[in-house]
Amino acid sequence: MNDILFKLLTAYGPSGRENQVSAIIEELVRPYVDEIQTDALLNLIAIKRGTSGKRVMLAAHMDQIGYVVVSADEKGFLRVAMVGGVPRANSIYRQVVFENGVCGVVGTELQDVDASDTALKKIFIDIGAKSREEALSMVNIGDMAVFKPSVCAHKNRVSSPAMDNRAGCALIIMALKLLTDCPHDVYCVFTSQEEVGLRGATAAAHGINPDIGIALDVTSVGDTPKGVRNSAVALGEGIAVKIMDSSVICTPWIVEKLEAAAEKCGAKHQREVLEAGGTDAGAIQKTRMGVPSGVLSIPCRYIHSASEMIDLDDLEAGAKLLSTFLADY
Amino acid sequence: MVLSELTAIPGVSGNERKIREKIISEAREYAHEVKTDKIGNVYAYKKGTAGSGAPVLLCAHMDEVGFIVKGVRDDGLIAYEPVGSMSSIDARIVVSKPVKVGENAVNGIIGAKAIHLQSPDERTQPLTHDKLFIDIGAKDKQSAEKLIKPGDFAAFDEACEEFGDGLVKSKALDDRVGVYNLLRILQNEYPVDVVCAFTVQEECGLFGARVAARQYNADTVIVLEGTSANDIGDVPEHFRVCSLNEGVAISFMDNSSIANVPLRSKLISVAEASGIRWQHKAYVAGGNDAGALQTIGGARAVCVLSVPCRYIHSPVSVAAFSDIDAQFALADAFLKSCN
Numbered sequence: 001m002n003d004i005l006f007k008l009l010t011a012y013g014p015s016g017r018e019n020q021v022s023a024i025i026e027e028l029v030r031p032y033v034d035e036i037q038t039d040a041l042l043n044l045i046a047i048k049r050g051t052s053g054k055r056v057m058l059a060a061h062m063d064q065i066g067y068v069v070v071s072a073d074e075k076g077f078l079r080v081a082m083v084g085g086v087p088r089a090n091s092i093y094r095q096v097v098f099e100n101g102v103c104g105v106v107g108t109e110l111q112d113v114d115a116s117d118t119a120l121k122k123i124f125i126d127i128g129a130k131s132r133e134e135a136l137s138m139v140n141i142g143d144m145a146v147f148k149p150s151v152c153a154h155k156n157r158v159s160s161p162a163m164d165n166r167a168g169c170a171l172i173i174m175a176l177k178l179l180t181d182c183p184h185d186v187y188c189v190f191t192s193q194e195e196v197g198l199r200g201a202t203a204a205a206h207g208i209n210p211d212i213g214i215a216l217d218v219t220s221v222g223d224t225p226k227g228v229r230n231s232a233v234a235l236g237e238g239i240a241v242k243i244m245d246s247s248v249i250c251t252p253w254i255v256e257k258l259e260a261a262a263e264k265c266g267a268k269h270q271r272e273v274l275e276a277g278g279t280d281a282g283a284i285q286k287t288r289m290g291v292p293s294g295v296l297s298i299p300c301r302y303i304h305s306a307s308e309m310i311d312l313d314d315l316e317a318g319a320k321l322l323s324t325f326l327a328d329y
Numbered sequence: 330m331v332l333s334e335l336t337a338i339p340g341v342s343g344n345e346r347k348i349r350e351k352i353i354s355e356a357r358e359y360a361h362e363v364k365t366d367k368i369g370n371v372y373a374y375k376k377g378t379a380g381s382g383a384p385v386l387l388c389a390h391m392d393e394v395g396f397i398v399k400g401v402r403d404d405g406l407i408a409y410e411p412v413g414s415m416s417s418i419d420a421r422i423v424v425s426k427p428v429k430v431g432e433n434a435v436n437g438i439i440g441a442k443a444i445h446l447q448s449p450d451e452r453t454q455p456l457t458h459d460k461l462f463i464d465i466g467a468k469d470k471q472s473a474e475k476l477i478k479p480g481d482f483a484a485f486d487e488a489c490e491e492f493g494d495g496l497v498k499s500k501a502l503d504d505r506v507g508v509y510n511l512l513r514i515l516q517n518e519y520p521v522d523v524v525c526a527f528t529v530q531e532e533c534g535l536f537g538a539r540v541a542a543r544q545y546n547a548d549t550v551i552v553l554e555g556t557s558a559n560d561i562g563d564v565p566e567h568f569r570v571c572s573l574n575e576g577v578a579i580s581f582m583d584n585s586s587i588a589n590v591p592l593r594s595k596l597i598s599v600a601e602a603s604g605i606r607w608q609h610k611a612y613v614a615g616g617n618d619a620g621a622l623q624t625i626g627g628a629r630a631v632c633v634l635s636v637p638c639r640y641i642h643s644p645v646s647v648a649a650f651s652d653i654d655a656q657f658a659l660a661d662a663f664l665k666s667c668n
Contacts, residue, residue: 016582
């Protein structure tokens with residue numbers, strides 16, 4: 001199994017609390033870059049220097065969705081709010097873990113609950129405490145929980161929490177490993193707080209002021225029984241070159257160059273149009289005077305659940321395509 | 330300068346001229362430099378006693394929620410809508426409330442069809458602003474048009490009064506309490522440079538703050554706001570958000586920003602060390618200028634300090650003087666601890 005991916009999948013890092021996953025990424029990426037910086041939003045910026053004077057910004061968000069503790073009730077149950085779009089249905093009875101290692105089970109009120117109730121108002125986390133005092137001695141208000149790490153291999157496919165977007169982070173590192181010659185400054189930004197509104201990328205892109213931006217993220221697929229409507233993207237059909245989603249219409253000449261790079265290195269690829277969803281490219285494209293931007297998407301089933309599934313061949317195709325693109329741009 | 334002077338001045342989002350003038354005249358007495366920008370924000374710069382460096386940015390918005398006149402009906406009643414799609418004013422609570430309309434502050438009442446004349450069906454439908462109107466007592470369209478025109482702004486009309494046990498009721502506590510505290514901060518000396526930014530059009534979607542974010546090289550941002558307190562009736566504890574007289578509410582997260590962890594921890598330690606009453610803002614809801622200030626023009630550490638206000642975004646809110654003072658005390662103690 002892909003070592004880089006495995007290390008990233010098991011790291012703790014909900015939006016706004018990316019310290020742990022950032023430290024792990026820093027260790028993994030260090031051998032391939034010249035400089036490493038961070039900023040007040042915890043973006044991790046790994047820079048491979050070139051000589052052309054042009055700046056390429058790659059962006060993969062390192063944050064994952066989770067739950068933030070809002071209060072503890074007198075019996076020791078924790079009330080929570082969403083960090084990012086974590087659906088109620090995907091939460092119930094899952095095991096979760098806090099930064100300090102405390103484990104919990106996501107429970108739900110059973111009375112007066114509507115099936116269409118998507119918010120987390122009726123949800124609570126049970127950490128085994130019997131009183132408010134005990135609960136608050138174990139975790140603090142403002143602490144965040146994520147799905148308990150759990151990586152499962154299915155032949156050439158892998159399912160796990162946080163595939164969104166540790167797979168994108170892995171793709172960047174894998175591409176750096178393959179990259180022989182790139183004349184440009186490559187800013188590999190492992191962004192923070194994407195899940196709550198592309199916040200890290202907005203700040204980082206302004207600072208870097210790149211000539212082009214490429215985001216790496218997962219995207220949903222339409223290949224499961226009566227699954228997502230209107231998606232032609234499928235697992236195993238290669239890395240997806242995004243045309244558009246609700247945050248960005250990818251710059252056409254970037255799309256062309258990405259597809260040309262795929263043809264050149266023989267990477268299996270497909271096109272992607274997403275009716276909803278957004279990625280860091282949406283933030284990068286609108287920076288300052290505008291930045292030509294594109295996205296490479298890793299096809300992924302069951303997004304925002306505890307069992308997000310990708311095909312490792314698609315991930316490798318993506319790394320090959322990205323390194324070819326960077327060398328040729 | 331007292332809080333009641335500030336809440337009385339009209340300043341609906343987009344029409345902040347009068348409150349801006351007041352802020353400028355107050356700030357000029359104490360700041361080393363007072364500037365404005367093209368969208369109407371005011372910046373009061375105070376040099377630090379320990380030598381200059383990157384300033385700490387404190388921010389409060391000067392605008393209040395309110396309405397704008399869309400047109401005058403044939404019957405002399407005024408069609409209106411709330412200013413800014415983000416300002417969310419509950420239409421059910423504005424009926425029969427007094428407002429002041431236009432530059433001449435014409436008296437008006439927000440009205441609806443009398444309940445006695447509503448059909449049983451109508452009574453169960455939620456009211457929306459487009460079913461309401463402002464009544465300025467004009468007998469027809471012609472007389473109304475002598476006093477009011479489309480584009481006029483209307484603000485709630487409710488004086489600021491102390492009441493109950495150390496509480497205050499007024500319109501526009503959100504965010505004249507923040508403006509009030511920033512003006513008090515300006516009266517003091519601190520080791521670090523301080524910029525007090527008074528923003529416009531926050532209630533529309535942080536419009537002023539998006540511009541303010543690019544004006545100074547501040548690394549640390551503290552936003553002074555008013556936030557909803559739901560500590561009444563039989564609201565279950567986990568929906569209360571925060572409570573009156575429990576201190577300044579420190580946010581860990583809202584819909585527009587996640588508080589910077591070290592900055593928030595520092596604010597909490599300063600509060601504990603100085604004996605300043607504080608509470609969590611124990612809910613993730615609402616947005617404020619911190620959302621724009623943390624990302625626009627670069628990454629900044631932000632944290633929001635709020636005064637709990639019951640009935641926020643309504644004609645009258647209620648807050649506690651002790652919480653207003655706690656917000657000031659914490660900002661003051663934090664700045665004193667910077668070097």
